[in-house]
Amino acid sequence: MADSISLPGAIGIPEKHKPRPLALDVVYDWVTTVDHKKIGLMYISVSLFFLLVAGVEALLMRAQLFYPNFKFLPPQFFNELFTLHGTTMVFFVGMPILFGFGNYLVPLMIGARDMAFPRLNAFSFWISAFGALLMYYSFIGGSGLYGAGSAPDVGWFAYAPLTSIAFSRGHSTDYWTLSVFLSGIGTIGTSLNIVTTVISMRCPGMKLTKMPLLVWLYFVTSAMVFIAVGPLTAAQIMLTLDRYVGSHFFDTQAGGSAVVWMHFFWIFGHPEVYILVLPAFGFANEIIPVFSRKAIFGYPAMVAATVGIGFVSMGVWAHHMFTVGLGAGSNAFFVLSTMVVAIPTGIKIFNWLATIWGGKIRFATPMLFCIAFLFQFLIAGLTGIMLSVAPLDWQLNNSYFVVAHFHYVLVGAILVNIFAAFYYWYPKVTGRMMSETLGKWHFWLFIIGFHLTFDFMHIPGFEGMPRRIYTYDPGHGWTIWNQIATIGAFIQAIAVLIFVYNLVRSYFKGYPAGNDPWDAWTLEWATASPPPHYNFAEIPEVMSRRPLWDIKHPEDPDWRYE
Ligand code: HEM
Numbered sequence: 001m002a003d004s005i006s007l008p009g010a011i012g013i014p015e016k017h018k019p020r021p022l023a024l025d026v027v028y029d030w031v032t033t034v035d036h037k038k039i040g041l042m043y044i045s046v047s048l049f050f051l052l053v054a055g056v057e058a059l060l061m062r063a064q065l066f067y068p069n070f071k072f073l074p075p076q077f078f079n080e081l082f083t084l085h086g087t088t089m090v091f092f093v094g095m096p097i098l099f100g101f102g103n104y105l106v107p108l109m110i111g112a113r114d115m116a117f118p119r120l121n122a123f124s125f126w127i128s129a130f131g132a133l134l135m136y137y138s139f140i141g142g143s144g145l146y147g148a149g150s151a152p153d154v155g156w157f158a159y160a161p162l163t164s165i166a167f168s169r170g171h172s173t174d175y176w177t178l179s180v181f182l183s184g185i186g187t188i189g190t191s192l193n194i195v196t197t198v199i200s201m202r203c204p205g206m207k208l209t210k211m212p213l214l215v216w217l218y219f220v221t222s223a224m225v226f227i228a229v230g231p232l233t234a235a236q237i238m239l240t241l242d243r244y245v246g247s248h249f250f251d252t253q254a255g256g257s258a259v260v261w262m263h264f265f266w267i268f269g270h271p272e273v274y275i276l277v278l279p280a281f282g283f284a285n286e287i288i289p290v291f292s293r294k295a296i297f298g299y300p301a302m303v304a305a306t307v308g309i310g311f312v313s314m315g316v317w318a319h320h321m322f323t324v325g326l327g328a329g330s331n332a333f334f335v336l337s338t339m340v341v342a343i344p345t346g347i348k349i350f351n352w353l354a355t356i357w358g359g360k361i362r363f364a365t366p367m368l369f370c371i372a373f374l375f376q377f378l379i380a381g382l383t384g385i386m387l388s389v390a391p392l393d394w395q396l397n398n399s400y401f402v403v404a405h406f407h408y409v410l411v412g413a414i415l416v417n418i419f420a421a422f423y424y425w426y427p428k429v430t431g432r433m434m435s436e437t438l439g440k441w442h443f444w445l446f447i448i449g450f451h452l453t454f455d456f457m458h459i460p461g462f463e464g465m466p467r468r469i470y471t472y473d474p475g476h477g478w479t480i481w482n483q484i485a486t487i488g489a490f491i492q493a494i495a496v497l498i499f500v501y502n503l504v505r506s507y508f509k510g511y512p513a514g515n516d517p518w519d520a521w522t523l524e525w526a527t528a529s530p531p532p533h534y535n536f537a538e539i540p541e542v543m544s545r546r547p548l549w550d551i552k553h554p555e556d557p558d559w560r561y562e
C-alpha cells in the first residue's frame with residue numbers, strides 16, 4: 001500500500017486526546033453541517049436506505065409475477081409498487097447517490113476546501129430528503145396502508161389523463177408531483193453549486209484541460225440538470241393547475257393535449273438517463289486507469305464525447321413517443337438523432353478498452369464491477385439502438401423488452417458502477433478498506449442475479465408481454481422467463497445484503513487504508529483518510545492531470561507530455 005504522499009499541514013490534535021462528543025452533539029453537528037463531505041455522505045446514506053426500500057418493492061412485484069394469474073398482490077397495490085419503485089430509484093436513489101459522490105469528491109479533486117455555496121448545499125440536501133419522505137408519507141397520508149392507499153399509482157412518467165382529477169382521485173398524484181418537484185429544486189441547487197465550484201474554485205495550475213475526467217462529467221451533468229429539470233417542473237405546475245384551478249393544459253377533451261405532457265416529461269426524461277449515467281461513466285474514468293496502471297486513453301476525446309452526449313441527448317426525447325403518431329418526418333428525425341448518440345458513447349467504450357489494453361490489470365472489486373459495466377453497457381446500448389428503429393419500436397414499445405433494456409442501463413451500467421465507486425472511495429471516506437472477500441461474493445452473486453433477471457426478460461418482451469401488468473395467463477409461454485427473472489431478482493437482493501454487511505462491518509473491522517491505498521493519482525488521495533474538514537491545509541498547485549503521479553515519479557512527470 002503506497003501510503004507515502006500527504007500534503008503539508010495535515011497534522012491536528014491526535015484523535016485519542018479529543019473529548020468524546022455527546023450523541024446529541026453529533027446529531028446537531030450533522031443536521032447543521034454545511035461541509036460538502038458530510039452533506040455528500042448524508043445524500044449517499046439516505047439513497048442507500050431508499051435503494052433497499054425500492055429493492056423490496058421490486059421483489060414484491062417479481063414475486064407477484066412468478067406464477068400466471070397469481071393473487072399474491074391486488075392490482076391497485078401493484079400499480080403503486082411500480083410507480084414508487086420507478087420514481088424512487090430515479091429521483092431518490094440514482095440522483096441523490098450520484099450527487100452525494102459528486103458533493104464529496106469534486107472539491108477534493110480540484111483542490112478546494114468546499115463547495116462554492118455551502119448553505120445552499122445543505123438546503124439542497126434537506127429539501128431532496130424531505131421530498132423522498134413526503135413520497136412515502138403518501139402511504140399513510142391517505143386512506144390506509146393496504147389496498148386503496150393514496151400512494152401514487154400513475155407510473156413514474158405519470159401520463160395524462162391518468163393524472164387528471166377525473167381519473168386520479170384523492171391526493172395520490174399530488175404526492176408524486178410535489179415530492180418530485182421538491183427533489184428537482186434540490187437537484188438544481190446542487191448542480192448550481194457544482195458548476196460554480198468547478199468554474200471558480202480550482203487550485204492553481206488546474207486548467208479545464210487538467211481537470212480529472214470525473215469532474216468534467218459532473219460539470220456537464222450539472223449543466224444538463226439546468227436545462228432538463230426546468231420543463232418537468234413547469235409541467236408539474238401546469239398539472240397542478242389542471243387538477244385544482246381548472247386549466248386544461250393536458251386535457252384532450254377541453255382543447256389541451258395529453259401528448260404535450262409526454263413531450264414535457266421526456267424532454268426531461270431522456271436527458272435524465274444521461275444525468276444518471278454520466279457520473280457513472282466518471283467513476284469508470286477514475287477506476288479503470290488506476291487498476292490498469294495506465295493513464296486514461298484519449299483524455300481530449302473523452303471530454304469531447306461527454307460534451308457531445310450532453311448536447312445530443314437533449315434532442316432525442318421523442319423516441320419514447322414513436323407510437324403516439326407524431327408523423328414520419330419527426331419520427332425519422334428522432335430515429336437519426338438517437339442513433340447519433342451511439343458515436344460519442346462508442347468513443348468512450350473504445351477509450352476504456354484502449355486504457356485496459358496492455359495494462360497491468362488488478363482485479364480488485366472496483367475493477368471487476370467496472371469490467372462488468374463495460375460489457376453490460378455495450379449490450380444496453382445495442383438494445384437501445386434496436387428500440388431507436390421506429391418500426392421495431394412499434395412492436396416493442398411498452399413491452400418487457402423495454403423494461404429489460406432500461407434496467408440494463410440503470411442496473412447493469414449505473415448501479416454496477418455505483419458499487420465500484422463505493423469499493424474505490426470507501427477507504428478515503430472511512431480510513432478502512434472494504435473486505436475483498438465479501439466484495440467478490442457481492443460481485444459474483446449480483447452479476448449472476450442481474451443476468452438471470454434481465455437477460456431472459458427480453459424474450460417475453462419479444463413475445464408481446466406488456467409492461468405494468470400485474471399478472472398474465474399461462475398460455476403465452478411467459479411463465480418460465482418470469483420465474484427465472486424472479487429468482488435472479490432474489491439473488492441480486494442477497495448480493496446487496498452482503499454489500500450492506502460489508503459496508504457496516506468494514507467501518508469497524510476493515511484494514512487501515514492509509515491515505516492512498518490504490519496508489520492513485522488524483523488529489524483526493526493526497527489528503528488523510530478520512531480527509532480533515534478543511535481538506536487541504538495549503539491549497540495544492542498542480543501541473544498535470546495526474547498530480548500525484550508527478551510527485552511519485554519526479555523522474556518522469558506527466559506535465560512533460562501534456
Ligand atoms: C436491481 C434490481 C431491480 C429489479 C429486480 C427491478 C424490477 C422492476 C420491476 C418488476 C418493475 C415493474 C415492471 C412493470 O411492471 O412494468 C420495474 C420497473 C421500473 N424500474 Fe426497476 N428493478 C430493479 C432495479 C431498478 C433500478 C436500479 C432502477 C433505477 C435506477 C429501476 C428503475 C425502474 C423504473 C424507472 C421502472 C418503471 C416503473 C414504471 O413503469 O412506472 N429499477 N423494476
Ligand SMILES: [Cu+2]
Pocket residue numbers: 269270316317319320
Ligand atoms: Cu430515451
